[in-house]
Amino acid sequence: MSSNSNISVGLLGLGTVGSGVINLIENHQEELVHELGCGVNVKGVLVRNLDKTRDVNINPEYLTTNPEDVLNNPEIDVVIEVMGGIEEARNHILKAFAAKKHVVTANKDLIALHGAELHQAASENKCDLLYEASVAGGIPILRGLSDGLVADKIQKVMGIVNGTTNYILTKMDDEGVPYDDALKEAQELGFAEADPTADVEGLDAARKMAILARLAFSTPVDLNDVEVSGISDLELTDFQYGKKLGFTMKLIGIANFDNNQVEVSVQPVFLKSDHPLANVKNEYNAVYVNGEAVGETMFYGPGAGSLPTATAVMSDVVSVIKNKLLGVNGHRFTKPRFEKVLKKPENRYGQFYFRLHVKDEVGAFTTISSLFNQLNISFERILQAPIKPENRNELAEVIVVTHETSLDKFKKVLEDLQNVEVVEEVKSYFRIEGDVE
Ligand SMILES: NC(=O)C1=CN([C@@H]2O[C@H](COP(=O)(O)OP(=O)(O)OC[C@H]3O[C@@H](n4cnc5c(N)ncnc54)[C@H](OP(=O)(O)O)[C@@H]3O)[C@@H](O)[C@H]2O)C=CC1
Ligand SMILES: N[C@@H](CC=O)C(=O)O
Numbered sequence: 380m381s382s383n384s385n386i387s388v389g390l391l392g393l394g395t396v397g398s399g400v401i402n403l404i405e406n407h408q409e410e411l412v413h414e415l416g417c418g419v420n421v422k423g424v425l426v427r428n429l430d431k432t433r434d435v436n437i438n439p440e441y442l443t444t445n446p447e448d449v450l451n452n453p454e455i456d457v458v459i460e461v462m463g464g465i466e467e468a469r470n471h472i473l474k475a476f477a478a479k480k481h482v483v484t485a486n487k488d489l490i491a492l493h494g495a496e497l498h499q500a501a502s503e504n505k506c507d508l509l510y511e512a513s514v515a516g517g518i519p520i521l522r523g524l525s526d527g528l529v530a531d532k533i534q535k536v537m538g539i540v541n542g543t544t545n546y547i548l549t550k551m552d553d554e555g556v557p558y559d560d561a562l563k564e565a566q567e568l569g570f571a572e573a574d575p576t577a578d579v580e581g582l583d584a585a586r587k588m589a590i591l592a593r594l595a596f597s598t599p600v601d602l603n604d605v606e607v608s609g610i611s612d613l614e615l616t617d618f619q620y621g622k623k624l625g626f627t628m629k630l631i632g633i634a635n636f637d638n639n640q641v642e643v644s645v646q647p648v649f650l651k652s653d654h655p656l657a658n659v660k661n662e663y664n665a666v667y668v669n670g671e672a673v674g675e676t677m678f679y680g681p682g683a684g685s686l687p688t689a690t691a692v693m694s695d696v697v698s699v700i701k702n703k704l705l706g707v708n709g710h711r712f713t714k715p716r717f718e719k720v721l722k723k724p725e726n727r728y729g730q731f732y733f734r735l736h737v738k739d740e741v742g743a744f745t746t747i748s749s750l751f752n753q754l755n756i757s758f759e760r761i762l763q764a765p766i767k768p769e770n771r772n773e774l775a776e777v778i779v780v781t782h783e784t785s786l787d788k789f790k791k792v793l794e795d796l797q798n799v800e801v802v803e804e805v806k807s808y809f810r811i812e813g814d815v816e
Contacts, residue, residue: 392462399689517687531670538666542683
């Protein structure tokens with residue numbers, strides 16, 4: 380320990396999250412002292428550009444472009460990685476462990492890909508590795524799973540785990556803001572990743588769902604096991620039909636575990652308007668966790684942004700320091716309990732929405748209905764409208780809302796629709812969620 384009064388931390392990164400961490404350390408020092416019995420100091424901050432104007436109060440002497448000034452600084456006990464990226468961050472963290480420093484990170488890209496390796500390195504060096512901020516920003520969801528619900532058997536985790544896309548979808552749906560403008564706002568507010576493709580294509584949410592599924596189900600889910608689709612090619616027409624049908628569009632992560640089989644996906648989903656997640660707006664996230672004993676729980680809060688994310692980082696820093704002060708190794712990684720078995724499509728169920736462009740001719744509708752009937756997929760709702768008045772006799776837009784069916788039947792009917800002559804084009808299709816169960 381650097382001294383028996385204050386504890387020193389070093390940061391890798393001083394952007395949106397790093398600045399929030401500095402702010403919290405400065406403005407909540409009394410809370411930290413009360414909780415820990417000592418203060419928390421910052422003794423080194425790695426940045427890329429020393430000349431950048433920073434809106435945080437940091438002694439310029441502590442800024443450096445040399446990672447060794449943090450990783451091998453004998454005064455620093457805890458390294459906080461908030462620089463993002465994968466390879467460099469991974470190397471820095473491995474070096475920090477080798478120098479017997481504990482690590483707190485907000486980096487879901489890294490944990491989703493190299494979590495097992497980093498846990499191993501932490502264990503070998505008797506160091507802590509904590510990453511509460513990596514999933515759902517300011518919501519203490521990882522601690523909720525690993526502490527609060529640790530004695531339960533978790534069956535389902537479902538939620539909105541990306542702030543940027545939720546912000547974009549809310550703006551598009553509620554205010555009709557065009558996609559590009561809404562994305563720009565989310566970037567300006569510091570919610571988006573350095574490359575926002577990861578947000579809008581669903582990859583950021585997929586990384587978080589992989590981390591959640593591993594922790595909730597104790598099975599080694601990989602990023603590759605998560606089926607992903609994003610929001611970048613959504614059309615306003617579907618939002619409009621959604622409104623008519625009482626649905627709200629959200630990017631939803633779904634992870635289920637039953638009979639020791641797992642399924643994890645991230646996709647734009649139509650939520651029925653009474654679904655509790657339908658009213659989670661802007662950068663807010665919410666995660667449902669269903670456990671065998673506890674039943675339904677919901678975790679809700681800001682999923683991105685400087686101070687909310689810094690709160691999660693600092694909760695880990697406080698845990699690590701408490702472990703240090705108590706002289707215990709708080710590294711809580713346990714090997715997965717269950718071998719990974721992915722659920723087969725015939726055992727996965729959902730309700731679906733299709734938007735079809737159909738040739739407006741006699742018998743077309745009967746042909747389409749028969750494709751669904753052959754697979755025993757029944758309809759909950761059907762809407763039909765001409766595409767444009769001048770095309771009245773050529774194409775009609777048909778919206779089909781099915782009852783629940785298996786994923787293999789959904790895939791089969793989708794293929795059949797794409798191959799039948801009366802269907803000019805399958806314009807879009809989405810999963811629908813009615814209940815949390
Ligand atoms: N923004 C958010 O709301 C959330 C972000 N996260 C995660 O937190 C991490 C940080 O995100 P965020 O703060 O938004 O990112 P920013 O892009 O705002 O900040 C990154 C910081 O790291 C520094 N940096 C980046 N690469 C290097 C490098 N190679 N060498 C030295 N310094 C480097 C930058 O230096 P410089 O300032 O000189 O350019 C900058 O200070 C990411 O892993 C992100 O996924 C997690 C939850 C929420
Ligand atoms: N880009 C992420 C930041 C937090 O993890 C998001 O928008 O959720």
